[in-house]
Amino acid sequence: MDDIPYLLRGVTPVTTESSVLISSSKYLNHPRMRDWMSTITLKRNGSDRPAQAEMYEVVGILNEIQDLDHIEDLFTEERKHNPTLDDWFNQGFQSSYGADDFSDFNEGTLGHIFYRDVIAKNFDLIIYEQPQPKTQYDYFRFRSGQTHDLEHIMTGGDFNYMGELVPAWARITSHFKHFSPELAGELSVLSMFVTLRYTVRTMLHYPQVWPVCQNAVERGMRVGRESGPFFMARYEDVFDLPLEDARAKLGYVGAEYVDTTEPSALWAERT
Template sequence: MNDNVPYFMRGLQEIPTESSRLVSSSKFLNHPVVREYVMQESLRRNGRDMPMTYALPRLFQALYEIRDEKRINEMLADQCKTKTELGDYFEERFISTYTREDLKAYAPDTAGGEYYHYLTANNFEIVLDPRIEMNPGWQPQTMLDYWDLRTGQTHDFDHLLGGAGFDFLGETTPLFMRIEGYFAYFDDPELAGELSTLLAIMALPTLMRTIIHYPSTWPAMSRHITNGMRVGRESDPWFLRKMEPILGMTKADARAYIGMKGVEEVDTTAASDVWSEGAQSAQLVQAEAAE
């Protein structure tokens, strides 16, 4: 043993390779898009020249490319054998079709009414799935296809009912709700991990970016993490429920109906403006101008 080697650096094994490019035992490290995303989103500042969501479509595609869809579908099918509600969920394959205009009929103090206000205040339309938008006849072919579809279709309700609001920092609560919810619900941690991979790669670099560049906003971020974890652990599997029946309910009644528990209302709008370097307030001004 070379005693001059620092203690923490001892034990390295050099592994020769004929490869002319980076190669490791991790498919995530090997993928250039995933590697670039984690590096960039961990270390960059929140510049106004780059929308917060700009890198996500390429990340989604990269992770879809490297995941083992056959294995995930097998694990989902295995869970359906012991979880009848999960089997019913995949058997029915319900797909939402409502539009922003459909939500206009709901009173302001209802889940549907509050969602409508958020959409119209920001001049957003509902995109229930990009694949359906491009091809109205598209249908999910596998259980994982359907899981991806419904995760996207119900995401805004994680914000609305999970107490997160719709500001930039508010994206954290839904991510941790889902991660903790999946690990609490599924008997197979491998499956929970597979379904949480995208969520983790979106969430965790953001936490580093917050601490190194915007430390004053960490307490606000931490509240979202804590809230999301608590809701995920304590709730029934709300992610299997339809959202249409709760549109006319108050948020409290809606949470009770879908089994969402432990929610704290977390308002981090002011902190989000600091974290986003003014993009939060600029977004609101732009929305008001569009009305």
């Protein structure tokens, strides 16, 4: 024992007759996930593979890995003692607005800001196409896709790479505040993987951007800790309100906007 380095004590050699890589982790066992993870955390940025394409890839990978039936069971159990969530599912509300619905809102209102920052800049209102939801998890993801850009505005996250960290970490923190840890974990996997691109890659290749990256994570966490379950918000009720009033009505607390345009361009190697 004295000959074994302290940090290696307790390591048990594992043997297997398997001819392929095998682990107790379903994520590590998935070949595409291993390749995706190593690539998106270790690579530098380049115009040949935009960051948004990396997100599209991981959505499909996670659909193969996550136990969707188990997530359904977790939602069903959560609804038994979470009446707000149960009511949200029972209503099943879906947004039906289009780009033309936002051009007449008064300056300073949420509707005007959404038009200015999303529609006028030709961002798609739908991040990626999803079929009409058939399950609870389908619906949760469907609404998350519909409200993501609005969560940028409400949490103070700019519409660029560093700005993506704010709503993502607000989401993760909020899930663990309002759901059981197991359900929160399943619902936060995508956000966690998506944000790894910005945190790990920044530390490895763009350390001059790290203070901005860290601040964005901290701002998102603050909103998640201090706010209500904003992921169930219905924004149609507040489009005509000034931004701060809209935040107050929907239970957003602690939001702070920071312009991250220049550090995001540096991170993307566009300067």
